[in-house]
Amino acid sequence: GENVEQHPSTLSVQEGDSAVIKCTYSDSASNYFPWYKQELGKRPQLIIDIRSNVGEKKDQRIAVTLNKTAKHFSLHITETQPEDSAVYFCAASPGAGSYQLTFGKGTKLSVIP
Protein backbone atom coordinates (compact mmCIF):
# COMPACT_ATOMS: atom_id res chain seq x y z
CA GLY A 1 0.00 0.00 0.00
CA GLU A 2 0.84 3.66 -0.04
CA ASN A 3 3.41 5.03 2.42
CA VAL A 4 3.75 8.75 3.09
CA GLU A 5 6.76 10.18 4.92
CA GLN A 6 6.62 13.73 6.28
CA HIS A 7 9.46 15.96 7.52
CA PRO A 8 10.19 17.67 9.78
CA SER A 9 8.09 16.52 12.70
CA THR A 10 8.45 19.90 14.40
CA LEU A 11 9.29 23.28 12.95
CA SER A 12 9.74 26.64 14.65
CA VAL A 13 9.98 29.86 12.66
CA GLN A 14 9.98 33.55 13.45
CA GLU A 15 6.90 35.49 12.48
CA GLY A 16 7.28 36.75 8.93
CA ASP A 17 9.66 33.98 7.88
CA SER A 18 8.77 31.17 5.48
CA ALA A 19 8.06 27.57 6.44
CA VAL A 20 8.47 24.49 4.25
CA ILE A 21 7.16 21.01 4.99
CA LYS A 22 8.12 18.10 2.77
CA CYS A 23 6.46 14.77 2.03
CA THR A 24 7.39 11.75 -0.05
CA TYR A 25 5.08 8.99 -1.23
CA SER A 26 5.71 5.48 -2.45
CA ASP A 27 2.91 4.65 -4.91
CA SER A 28 3.63 6.14 -8.33
CA ALA A 29 -0.09 5.76 -9.19
CA SER A 30 -1.12 8.30 -6.52
CA ASN A 31 -2.71 11.31 -8.14
CA TYR A 32 -4.18 13.53 -5.42
CA PHE A 33 -2.24 15.26 -2.65
CA PRO A 34 -4.10 17.36 -0.06
CA TRP A 35 -2.74 19.24 2.93
CA TYR A 36 -4.63 19.59 6.20
CA LYS A 37 -4.20 22.01 9.08
CA GLN A 38 -5.24 20.95 12.56
CA GLU A 39 -5.35 23.59 15.27
CA LEU A 40 -5.22 22.48 18.86
CA GLY A 41 -8.43 20.71 19.86
CA LYS A 42 -10.01 21.13 16.44
CA ARG A 43 -10.72 18.96 13.44
CA PRO A 44 -8.28 18.76 10.51
CA GLN A 45 -9.26 21.15 7.74
CA LEU A 46 -8.25 21.07 4.10
CA ILE A 47 -6.09 24.07 3.24
CA ILE A 48 -4.82 23.26 -0.23
CA ASP A 49 -4.55 20.32 -2.60
CA ILE A 50 -2.83 19.43 -5.84
CA ARG A 51 -3.45 16.86 -8.52
CA SER A 52 -0.85 14.92 -10.45
CA ASN A 53 -1.31 16.88 -13.66
CA VAL A 54 -0.20 20.11 -11.98
CA GLY A 55 3.26 21.04 -10.72
CA GLU A 56 2.41 23.96 -8.45
CA LYS A 57 -0.62 25.61 -6.91
CA LYS A 58 -0.88 28.81 -4.87
CA ASP A 59 -3.50 30.28 -2.60
CA GLN A 60 -2.46 33.57 -1.07
CA ARG A 61 0.38 32.81 1.37
CA ILE A 62 0.38 29.05 0.88
CA ALA A 63 1.62 27.03 -2.06
CA VAL A 64 2.14 23.38 -2.83
CA THR A 65 4.63 21.92 -5.29
CA LEU A 66 4.64 18.41 -6.70
CA ASN A 67 7.50 16.48 -8.30
CA LYS A 68 6.03 13.27 -9.68
CA THR A 69 9.34 11.94 -10.90
CA ALA A 70 10.86 12.15 -7.45
CA LYS A 71 7.54 11.33 -5.74
CA HIS A 72 7.62 14.23 -3.37
CA PHE A 73 5.48 17.27 -2.65
CA SER A 74 5.94 20.24 -0.39
CA LEU A 75 3.91 22.88 1.43
CA HIS A 76 5.26 26.42 1.48
CA ILE A 77 3.92 29.08 3.82
CA THR A 78 5.24 32.60 3.32
CA GLU A 79 5.06 35.56 5.72
CA THR A 80 4.09 33.28 8.58
CA GLN A 81 1.77 34.58 11.29
CA PRO A 82 1.08 33.27 14.82
CA GLU A 83 -2.27 31.90 13.64
CA ASP A 84 -0.39 29.59 11.28
CA SER A 85 0.74 27.63 14.36
CA ALA A 86 -0.84 24.19 14.08
CA VAL A 87 -0.14 20.61 13.07
CA TYR A 88 0.00 20.12 9.32
CA PHE A 89 -0.65 16.78 7.63
CA CYS A 90 0.11 15.82 4.06
CA ALA A 91 -1.73 12.96 2.39
CA ALA A 92 -1.82 10.97 -0.82
CA SER A 93 -4.61 9.13 -2.59
CA PRO A 94 -3.94 6.11 -4.77
CA GLY A 95 -6.50 7.15 -7.38
CA ALA A 96 -7.97 4.63 -9.85
CA GLY A 97 -11.28 4.59 -8.02
CA SER A 98 -9.72 4.57 -4.57
CA TYR A 99 -10.64 7.55 -2.44
CA GLN A 100 -8.96 6.77 0.83
CA LEU A 101 -6.10 8.99 1.93
CA THR A 102 -2.83 7.87 3.47
CA PHE A 103 -1.52 10.55 5.81
CA GLY A 104 1.93 11.58 6.90
CA LYS A 105 2.63 11.68 10.63
CA GLY A 106 2.27 15.44 10.82
CA THR A 107 4.43 18.52 11.38
CA LYS A 108 3.90 20.75 14.39
CA LEU A 109 4.57 24.30 13.23
CA SER A 110 5.20 26.98 15.82
CA VAL A 111 5.36 30.60 14.70
CA ILE A 112 7.17 32.73 17.25
CA PRO A 113 5.93 36.34 17.48
Add this chain to the structure above:
Amino acid sequence: DVKVTQSSRYLVKRTGEKVFLECVQDMDHENMFWYRQDPGLGLRLIYFSYDVKMKEKGDIPEGYSVSREKKERFSLILESASTNQTSMYLCASSPVPGNYGYTFGSGTRLTVV
Protein backbone atom coordinates in the same frame (compact mmCIF):
# COMPACT_ATOMS: atom_id res chain seq x y z
CA ASP B 1 -22.51 24.91 9.63
CA VAL B 2 -21.35 21.55 10.98
CA LYS B 3 -21.53 18.98 8.19
CA VAL B 4 -19.98 15.87 9.77
CA THR B 5 -21.21 15.19 13.26
CA GLN B 6 -19.78 12.69 15.70
CA SER B 7 -22.15 11.76 18.47
CA SER B 8 -19.76 12.12 21.40
CA ARG B 9 -16.83 14.46 22.01
CA TYR B 10 -15.51 12.53 25.01
CA LEU B 11 -16.22 8.96 26.01
CA VAL B 12 -14.96 6.79 28.87
CA LYS B 13 -15.57 3.06 28.69
CA ARG B 14 -14.47 0.02 30.61
CA THR B 15 -12.31 -2.78 29.23
CA GLY B 16 -14.45 -5.42 27.57
CA GLU B 17 -17.40 -3.13 26.85
CA LYS B 18 -18.94 -2.93 23.40
CA VAL B 19 -18.58 0.64 22.16
CA PHE B 20 -20.43 2.41 19.37
CA LEU B 21 -19.10 5.57 17.77
CA GLU B 22 -21.57 7.30 15.50
CA CYS B 23 -20.93 9.60 12.57
CA VAL B 24 -23.51 11.42 10.49
CA GLN B 25 -22.93 13.65 7.46
CA ASP B 26 -25.46 15.90 5.77
CA MET B 27 -23.63 16.51 2.49
CA ASP B 28 -24.92 13.44 0.64
CA HIS B 29 -21.36 12.12 0.34
CA GLU B 30 -20.85 8.59 -0.90
CA ASN B 31 -17.53 7.97 0.87
CA MET B 32 -17.10 7.74 4.62
CA PHE B 33 -14.01 6.91 6.65
CA TRP B 34 -12.91 6.17 10.20
CA TYR B 35 -9.42 7.10 11.35
CA ARG B 36 -7.72 7.02 14.69
CA GLN B 37 -5.24 9.72 15.61
CA ASP B 38 -2.39 9.08 18.02
CA PRO B 39 0.56 11.35 18.89
CA GLY B 40 3.52 10.65 16.66
CA LEU B 41 1.55 8.21 14.49
CA GLY B 42 -0.65 10.63 12.57
CA LEU B 43 -3.98 9.46 11.20
CA ARG B 44 -4.40 5.78 10.50
CA LEU B 45 -7.29 4.36 8.50
CA ILE B 46 -9.47 1.81 10.29
CA TYR B 47 -12.37 1.21 7.87
CA PHE B 48 -14.01 2.95 4.97
CA SER B 49 -17.19 2.71 2.94
CA TYR B 50 -18.01 3.86 -0.59
CA ASP B 51 -21.71 2.97 -0.48
CA VAL B 52 -24.52 1.83 1.75
CA LYS B 53 -23.87 -1.64 3.17
CA MET B 54 -20.37 -1.59 1.69
CA LYS B 55 -17.30 -1.66 3.90
CA GLU B 56 -13.59 -2.18 3.39
CA LYS B 57 -10.77 -2.71 5.85
CA GLY B 58 -8.19 -0.01 6.18
CA ASP B 59 -4.71 -0.32 7.59
CA ILE B 60 -5.60 -1.16 11.21
CA PRO B 61 -9.02 -2.91 11.29
CA GLU B 62 -8.23 -5.41 14.06
CA GLY B 63 -10.59 -5.07 17.00
CA TYR B 64 -13.05 -2.90 15.07
CA SER B 65 -16.08 -3.35 12.86
CA VAL B 66 -18.36 -0.89 11.06
CA SER B 67 -21.92 -0.52 9.91
CA ARG B 68 -23.39 1.59 7.16
CA GLU B 69 -27.14 1.02 6.89
CA LYS B 70 -27.90 4.51 5.60
CA LYS B 71 -25.89 6.75 3.31
CA GLU B 72 -25.51 9.49 5.88
CA ARG B 73 -24.48 7.35 8.84
CA PHE B 74 -21.30 5.35 9.42
CA SER B 75 -20.81 3.64 12.75
CA LEU B 76 -17.58 2.33 14.25
CA ILE B 77 -17.91 -0.57 16.68
CA LEU B 78 -15.37 -1.75 19.21
CA GLU B 79 -16.54 -5.27 19.93
CA SER B 80 -14.62 -5.59 23.21
CA ALA B 81 -12.82 -2.39 24.14
CA SER B 82 -9.22 -2.63 25.24
CA THR B 83 -6.88 -0.04 26.74
CA ASN B 84 -4.81 0.11 23.54
CA GLN B 85 -7.89 1.46 21.79
CA THR B 86 -7.71 4.64 23.84
CA SER B 87 -7.37 7.28 21.15
CA MET B 88 -8.93 10.13 19.22
CA TYR B 89 -11.31 8.79 16.56
CA LEU B 90 -12.03 10.92 13.52
CA CYS B 91 -14.80 10.35 11.01
CA ALA B 92 -14.58 11.89 7.54
CA SER B 93 -16.59 11.97 4.34
CA SER B 94 -15.92 12.87 0.73
CA PRO B 95 -17.91 12.99 -2.50
CA VAL B 96 -17.53 11.14 -5.81
CA PRO B 97 -16.58 11.28 -8.60
CA GLY B 98 -12.96 12.20 -8.50
CA ASN B 99 -10.76 12.77 -5.49
CA TYR B 100 -11.84 15.53 -3.20
CA GLY B 101 -10.60 16.44 0.20
CA TYR B 102 -12.25 15.02 3.24
CA THR B 103 -14.55 16.87 5.58
CA PHE B 104 -13.74 15.71 9.09
CA GLY B 105 -15.92 15.47 12.15
CA SER B 106 -14.80 17.03 15.43
CA GLY B 107 -13.55 13.73 16.76
CA THR B 108 -14.36 11.48 19.70
CA ARG B 109 -11.72 11.13 22.37
CA LEU B 110 -12.22 7.62 23.74
CA THR B 111 -10.60 6.50 26.95
CA VAL B 112 -10.77 2.82 27.87
CA VAL B 113 -10.09 2.11 31.52
